[in-house]
Amino acid sequence: MKYFLFTLFASLFANTANLHANFILSGKIIDSIEHTPIEFANIVILSPKDSTFVSGTITDEEGYFKIDKLEQKEYILKISFIGYNSYFKNIILRSDINNLEDIMLAPSAKMLNEIVVTPKEVPFKLTGNSGLIANVSTSLLNSVGTANDVIQRMPGIIVTDNNISVLGKGNPIIYVNNRRLNDNQELERIESSEISTIELLTNPGAKYDASGRAVLIIKTKKKQNGFSFQITERLRQAAYLGDNENVNIAYSTSNLNLFASYYHLYGKMKTNEKEYIRVTSDNLWEHDLESPYKYTNDIQQINLGLDWNINDKHAVGGQYQYYFQSSRNWADIKGKSVLNSSFYDEYIANSFIKEKPYKHIVNAFYKGSYNNRFSLQIDLDYIKNHGRRDQNTEEVSNMENRIVNTLSQSDYDLYAMKMTNNYKSTIGLLEFGGEYNNISGSGFMLNPEGYTKNNIYTTNEQKAAAFINYSKEIGGFGLTAGLRYEYTHIKATQDSIKTTKTNQIYNALYPSFSIAKNIEDVQLSLRTTKRVQRPNFSDLNGNTIYLNRFLLQTGNPYLKKVDIFDMNIQANYKMFYINVGYTYEKNPITFTQKEEDNSESIILAVDNFPKYQELNIISNFSHEIGRWYPNYTIGIRAPFFSVDYLDRSETYNKTDLSFRAYNDFTLPYNFILSLNFSYQSNFSYYLMDMRHYEKIDLGLRKSFFENRLKLNLEIRDVFNWVKEGNVMKVNNVYFDQYKKRETRYGQLTITYLFNNYKKKYRGSNAAKDDINRF
Known part of the structure; x- marks a missing residue:
């Protein structure tokens, strides 16, 4: 039965593989004063007609980002990160791969004094490794309380008395910035406003311990020195x-x-x-x-x-x-x-x-x-x-x-x-x-x-x-x-x-x-x-x-x-x-x-x-x-x-x-x-x-x-x-x-x-x- 489902699913993909071109946009985000990479900056692609959300991602530890599956046309590029002025740029994709020059993000005069919400970005999306990611920093999830409060709002996760379980998978392995937690009590010490993303892997890959049927990966924001x-x-x-x-x-x-x-x-x-x-x-x-x-x-x-x-x-x-x-x-x-x-x-x-x-x-x-x-x-x-x-x-x-x-x-x-x-x-x-x-x-x-x-x-x-x-x-x-x-x-x-x-x-x-x-x-x-x-x-x-x-x-x-x-x-x-x-x-x-x-x-x-x-x-x-x-x-x-x-x-x-x-x-x-x-x-x-x-x-x-x-x-x-x-x-x-x-x-x-x-x-x-x- 599972081989039949796999074949059916792959065939569905194959029939649509060539319907749209796959244009790629990539670049690197840098602090304009310290000239250091900015990790977890929000990269958003908007339509120039009505500013609706098209696609998005975040930068990695080295400040790099890549967005694929775009069409050959004009877009608005928006880059934002709490504590910095937002960056906007009109771009036109002309080739299969479009590499931008390094983008300098300038710190704002002062931190915003209230919660930042970007409503047009949906809070949950699938990732390239078949995980489900919650964009905490760009949704109202950033204000719900602690990491525990965010996690229990993710689909299929149940939190009771500090016990976290994933429907059909049991207790997940939890990482915070690549460090594995030894005690779930630590999640009560992480404010939701400090979180950039939380990713849930319900079928972890080979690099994770074979006894882990689910993995939660929490990424926090980079803060001031x-x-x-x-x-x-x-x-x-x-x-x-x-x-x-x-x-x-x-x-x-x-x-x-x-x-x-x-x-x-x-x-x-x-x-x-x-x-x-x-x-x-x-x-x-x-x-x-x-x-x-x-x-x-x-x-x-x-x-x-x-x-x-x-x-x-x-x-x-x-x-x-x-x-x-x-x-x-x-x-x-x-x-x-x-x-x-x-x-x-x-x-x-x-x-x-x-x-x-x-x-x-x-x-x-x-x-x-x-x-x-x-x-x-x-x-x-x-x-x-x-x-x-x-x-x-x-x-x-x-x-x-x-x-x-x-x-x-x-x-x-x-x-x-x-x-x-x-x-x-x-x-x-x-x-x-x-x-x-x-x-x-x-x-x-x-x-x-x-x-x-x-x-x-x-x-x-x-x-x-x-x-x-x-x-x-x-x-x-x-x-x-x-x-x-x-x-x-x-x-x-x-x-x-x-x-x-x-x-x-x-x-x-x-x-x-x-x-x-x-x-x-x-x-x-x-x-x-x-x-x-x-x-x-x-x-x-x-x-x-x-x-x-x-x-x-x-x-x-x-x-x-x-x-x-x-x-x-x-x-x-x-x-x-x-x-x-x-x-x-x-x-x-x-x-x-x-x-x-x-x-x-x-x-x-x-x-x-x-x-x-x-x-x-x-x-x-x-x-x-x-x-x-x-x-x-x-x-x-x-x-x-x-x-x-x-x-x-x-x-x-x-x-x-x-x-x-x-x-x-x-x-x-x-x-x-x-x-x-x-x-x-x-x-x-x-x-x-x-x-x-x-x-x-x-x-x-x-x-x-x-x-x-x-x-x-x-x-x-x-x-x-x-x-x-x-x-x-x-x-x-x-x-x-x-x-x-x-x-x-x-x-x-x-x-x-x-x-x-x-x-x-x-x-x-x-x-x-x-x-x-x-």
Whole structure:
């Protein structure tokens, strides 16, 4: 079927390949005072008849731009960048390739004192590598708040409690100016007004880790030289008051960037959970549990770094991050058990959990441009990750009283290196390179009372990869083909004599291919890739976590990797966007439940299943209508998955329908009002049936003092509608869970910026997706 779709799509392109000539306009934008390249300047082609938008792009790190697929006629060239005077020029394309002389952009007398919006430019467009790009700086997206607020407005992305997921793809890898994020909390520290573009790749190419099924690339604007700082205070009020402080300090010259930041987050929240468990075997067990709990979270992060241009060809940099977290969880559990329809036991329990993880991250890079054609980048990483979890549970019941104490600890070290080479020529762009990383760790799990097994373990993983990616425009078609090879060796031992539990070697090739074409105002692309999902380290170890006397959680050292095949067709027409995707997973990994040795307890574990398939459709409408800026997204996901339950096949095929309506209104005195609505239907997610929800959010924001002071007042889930829950039926276990979190809260954000500078760091993490597997 997928080969038929590919042939049909390619034929459609071929029939229109020669309808329009392909004229190219290129040039370079330079600061008229410092004579340095201007990165992320907005290049717009307008019609001379009515000044309507024809095409556009942004400049790269060297100030270059290129716009193709133009006709041989007259246009208006507009170049703009915040802090500079706009540049206009009438041009006539006379040959296939039109290279302009260097264009000098002059700084303006002062920064604009309010938000800059260019309504005629649509916020979302397809890119040449089949990605979807949001032009943040030239749309109202530049005023919505933080990077998180922008990301959740992109088609197909869902943001909940700092968790970011892409419909049908899971959690994306995120880069900011080529540096990979280790913690999504950093997105709350990036103001939307500092962002130039955000690009979403739903089928990343060969140069990205094969375990990344989606990639988000955030580019920030280049700012003025000199000293700068930014301070943000965020207050969050629900049942308890939480606070969030963030301070960024930077000093920049034309060649050197020094930056430091401190981040602190404190929050206290409460949640209520209810669970019903039925185990059908020789006996029929039924358990009703209610677990209201409170938890606090205290996070601190320090960041220091530099980025130095040695000259116009070579740059180096380094960065150090320290992350510390302290969390506490108090739960009061009430439970009742029924055996074969007769009362068996009642119990109450008090549980206290304390966790204190920390992380040291060191990253360094070198970037060199040896001529106009060849460049390379080398990235080095060292990460030390420490985790510790203490749990104390006291249970009182009619049958047995228990005191359960557990202590678990893990320590991991990661060393990684990556080299990426770019070679540009008349025959196309060739990207190639390789990477290597080594992850070694050890840990233990202790329970002196004997309710879970004590465990000592070690883990070691070595991974080497090589990739090559080629892209070229041929006859109006944008073609990209890539191939990635990965070798992975995972070894894990258990107990003090280091008995081998896992010893797996993987060798695999991961191809990718895309084709793109513009037909008048319609952008089309087709992309297909093969990816992989490797088990998290917490899933591989044999630790058994004691949740309560009826629920245990354990890992699985025998997990296999998941092979994933993705195909996406995308189309964009002015304010409309649609993406149709298909996914096939071999040996998918998901949570499952099983009875523990014919007892009253069940075990929550992870396991491989034979296969999983999914069809998904994402459509978006975004446009300016007077003072109203609607951004509406509809998502449809149809899964195909089945498991065994009570000697029969149980299907999980409920279609996922989601609708998100973001509405921004520009009011007098430059206030901006947001009224947002979200709806999520009942749907199946692997072997869980999830419950529906809907919510309404309100927001009001305004900037003062030439954009230096920003206030943003929000009320999330105004009517407190969001309630979560899932039902799981697998093996001989029926599990029904209901959860109510504090989804309704008010939030006030106050941000003050001096010199409005955002640090620029061009390093990228060599470790890629492996960091998150800790």
